[in-house]
Amino acid sequence: MQNDVLTIEQVLSDWARGAFQAAFPDSIPDGLSVGVVPTADERFGDYQCNAAMSLAKALKKPPREIASALAAAARPEAVAKAEVAGPGFVNLFLDPAWMAGRLEQLGDDPRLGVPGPGRGRTVVIDYSSPNVAKPMHIGHIRSTVIGNALDRLHRFLGWRVIADNHLGDWGTQFGLLIMGFRHFADPAAYETAPIEELERIYVKSYERSKEDPAWLDAARAELVKLQQGDPENRRLWQSFVEHSLREFNRIYERLGVSFDLVRGESHYNDRLPGVIERLEEKALARESEGALVVFLDDEKMPVCIVRKSDGAYNYATTDLATVAARAEEFAPDAVIYVTDERQQLHFRQIFAIAKKMGVATRLVHVWFGLMRLPEGTFSTRQGNVIKLERLLDEAQTRALAVVKAASPEMPAEQQGAVARAVGIGAVKYADLSQNPQSLVTFTWEKALALDGNSAPYLQYACARIASVLDKYRERFPGQDPAAHPIRLTEPIERRLAVRLLRFPEAVVHAAEAFKPNLLADYLYDLAQTYSTFYQNVPFLKAEAGPRESRVRLCELTMKTLRQGLSLLGIETPERI
RNA sequence: GUACCUGUAGCUCAAUUGGACAGAGCAUCUGACUACGGAUCAGAAGGUUGCAGGUUCGACUCCUGCCAGGUACGCCA
Numbered sequence: 148m149q150n151d152v153l154t155i156e157q158v159l160s161d162w163a164r165g166a167f168q169a170a171f172p173d174s175i176p177d178g179l180s181v182g183v184v185p186t187a188d189e190r191f192g193d194y195q196c197n198a199a200m201s202l203a204k205a206l207k208k209p210p211r212e213i214a215s216a217l218a219a220a221a222r223p224e225a226v227a228k229a230e231v232a233g234p235g236f237v238n239l240f241l242d243p244a245w246m247a248g249r250l251e252q253l254g255d256d257p258r259l260g261v262p263g264p265g266r267g268r269t270v271v272i273d274y275s276s277p278n279v280a281k282p283m284h285i286g287h288i289r290s291t292v293i294g295n296a297l298d299r300l301h302r303f304l305g306w307r308v309i310a311d312n313h314l315g316d317w318g319t320q321f322g323l324l325i326m327g328f329r330h331f332a333d334p335a336a337y338e339t340a341p342i343e344e345l346e347r348i349y350v351k352s353y354e355r356s357k358e359d360p361a362w363l364d365a366a367r368a369e370l371v372k373l374q375q376g377d378p379e380n381r382r383l384w385q386s387f388v389e390h391s392l393r394e395f396n397r398i399y400e401r402l403g404v405s406f407d408l409v410r411g412e413s414h415y416n417d418r419l420p421g422v423i424e425r426l427e428e429k430a431l432a433r434e435s436e437g438a439l440v441v442f443l444d445d446e447k448m449p450v451c452i453v454r455k456s457d458g459a460y461n462y463a464t465t466d467l468a469t470v471a472a473r474a475e476e477f478a479p480d481a482v483i484y485v486t487d488e489r490q491q492l493h494f495r496q497i498f499a500i501a502k503k504m505g506v507a508t509r510l511v512h513v514w515f516g517l518m519r520l521p522e523g524t525f526s527t528r529q530g531n532v533i534k535l536e537r538l539l540d541e542a543q544t545r546a547l548a549v550v551k552a553a554s555p556e557m558p559a560e561q562q563g564a565v566a567r568a569v570g571i572g573a574v575k576y577a578d579l580s581q582n583p584q585s586l587v588t589f590t591w592e593k594a595l596a597l598d599g600n601s602a603p604y605l606q607y608a609c610a611r612i613a614s615v616l617d618k619y620r621e622r623f624p625g626q627d628p629a630a631h632p633i634r635l636t637e638p639i640e641r642r643l644a645v646r647l648l649r650f651p652e653a654v655v656h657a658a659e660a661f662k663p664n665l666l667a668d669y670l671y672d673l674a675q676t677y678s679t680f681y682q683n684v685p686f687l688k689a690e691a692g693p694r695e696s697r698v699r700l701c702e703l704t705m706k707t708l709r710q711g712l713s714l715l716g717i718e719t720p721e722r723i
Numbered sequence: 724g725u726a727c728c729u730g731u732a733g734c735u736c737a738a739u740u741g742g743a744c745a746g747a748g749c750a751u752c753u754g755a756c757u758a759c760g761g762a763u764c765a766g767a768a769g770g771u772u773g774c775a776g777g778u779u780c781g782a783c784u785c786c787u788g789c790c791a792g793g794u795a796c797g798c799c800a
Contacts, residue, residue: 598763
């Protein structure tokens with residue numbers, strides 16, 4: 148299983164395409180997808196090809212006749228039966244013996260059959276990206292958790308991933324922050340809880356600026372000094388960044404998130420004038436109302452300001468400089484931005500301008516819906532923000548209560564570790580299991596769910612399997628299940644097997660669509676199927692032979708769940 | 724005003740991107756020999772997919788028009 152690994156779906160799709168081409172040479176339209184998809188209902192087989200219906204027009208033949216050509220063609224060994232159904236579906240049934248053989252191979256494959264389409268390719272993923280001097284709140288979890296899952300997925304698929312935390316470290320707020328720090332800072336508080344202190348300072352300074360124009364002017368002057376490289380302001384700014392990062396890192400550590408690069412907006416500061424020059428050279432930007440703007444009429448988008456009338460640059464300029472810098476330094480095949488929906492227009496503009504400037508890299512904006520509270524949007528001003536750390540604390544506390552109740556004999560230290568994995572896993576999974584683009588309303592109940600479609604359900608399934616495997620070794624010492632073949636006899640075994648074989652497809656689809664929820668859905672379905680199997684088919688009590696075959700299915704299920712959850716950034720303790 | 728997004732079971736969400744009878748979880752109700760871990764399983768009930776048209780073999784999905792909510796729209800990021 149090396150470079151040319153394909154998913155079953157890909158193998159069958161290739162086969163269908165080839166069979167149609169052989170049957171109807173030169174008459175298959177180019178753009179038409181002639182693939183195979185998994186069936187929704189197992190009565191219709193394991194995979195189905197729906198192409199005959201869409202080919203009917205082009206070929207001027209009845210769809211069932213076209214479908215028959217595929218059903219009659221020589222089949223790959225994986226397919227036991229191909230039959231035409233309904234208006235022209237071709238239902239494909241996998242061969243149980245072939246499936247068993249394939250499962251045995253997967254047991255020896257650390258990649259569980261997942262291909263490596265990303266090999267030799269590079270992707271930059273820009274995610275999390277909190278603002279310096281502001282606490283991370285529950286709104287930040289989506290970018291961090293979704294971005295991290297995309298990061299892990301791409302890495303596993305062979306990509307060279309550069310995870311870049313593009314900190315908001317260069318805004319107008321720093322003038323106010325510097326003024327505030329000089330006048331109101333409490334050094335002790337700054338050391339123990341820097342972000343809280345910076346936030347307090349900022350709010351105070353901001354309020355002062357509203358009633359005192361001289362204060363605002365002074366803040367502006369400090370900002371200019373900072374941007375011109377004044378050593379004292381520079382030192383303060385550096386300190387704000389470092390202290391903020393210290394707190395961010397504490398959260399990242401709890402979440403199991405790490406970056407290859409942590410480059411804030413300031414990193415691209417020196418390149419801003421160059422961006423403007425290039426825009427002017429290419430006659431893309433022009434003066435309007437004192438500012439320098441790029442018109443995007445052809446793209447049917449509003450103008451984009453790249454230099455303000457006071458001569459200062461804004462975030463559009465920074466993002467353009469960032470794209471250019473990344474393209475030069477890493478020559479990536481794609482750059483992925485994970486931010487909330489509010490930045491859709493912004494990135495559409497940036498991507499359009501970057502293209503005009505000659506950046507050929509594929510640029511993708513993976514946006515997600517805003518996090519809201521039941522009573523509406525939250526904002527610092529309304530004072531209803533929920534800090535991310537509090538959410539994580541709460542999750543662990545609730546998980547710990549459950550662990551203590553369920554496993555009172557477990558050592559306290561282990562209970563703590565389990566509670567951490569379960570609590571953090573629940574929070575992450577709550578986000579990863581739904582379509583990123585849907586708007587989410589935050590509720591404690593949902594974020595911390597421990598049953599149903601949740602991380603703990605999946606973790607529980609893993610722990611139960613681990614326990615089964617232990618018991619097997621206890622009761623049948625020295626026996627190796629792998630010495631016995633896998634046999635799929637019970638219907639539920641076959642159902643479980645089909646799902647195990649589909650893991651590679653789930654991983655590939657989740658990455659291609661930038662939707663971790665596709666993988667989460669798959670894992671939940673797998674775990675549910677396993678639970679049914681577990682509850683209804685005896686294995687340790689079965690006779691030798693079926694017993695080992697079933698133990699092997701258990702083991703493979705555990706590996707798949709573990710691998711899948713790990714791609715979502717969720718841990719699976721041996722015992723929970 | 725313009726653009727983008729969302730609207731699916733009482734609630735929270737899926738639906739392989741145009742496929743077969745729209746699926747899960749929560750909540751509700753009924754069951755499961757101390758079971759290989761009950762954080763589980765088996766089952767019941769729950770739907771005019773916001774509304775109205777259209778496209779076609781076939782629509783939650785695509786097009787048009789409404790309704791409701793969200794977000795963004797020249798000097799904040």
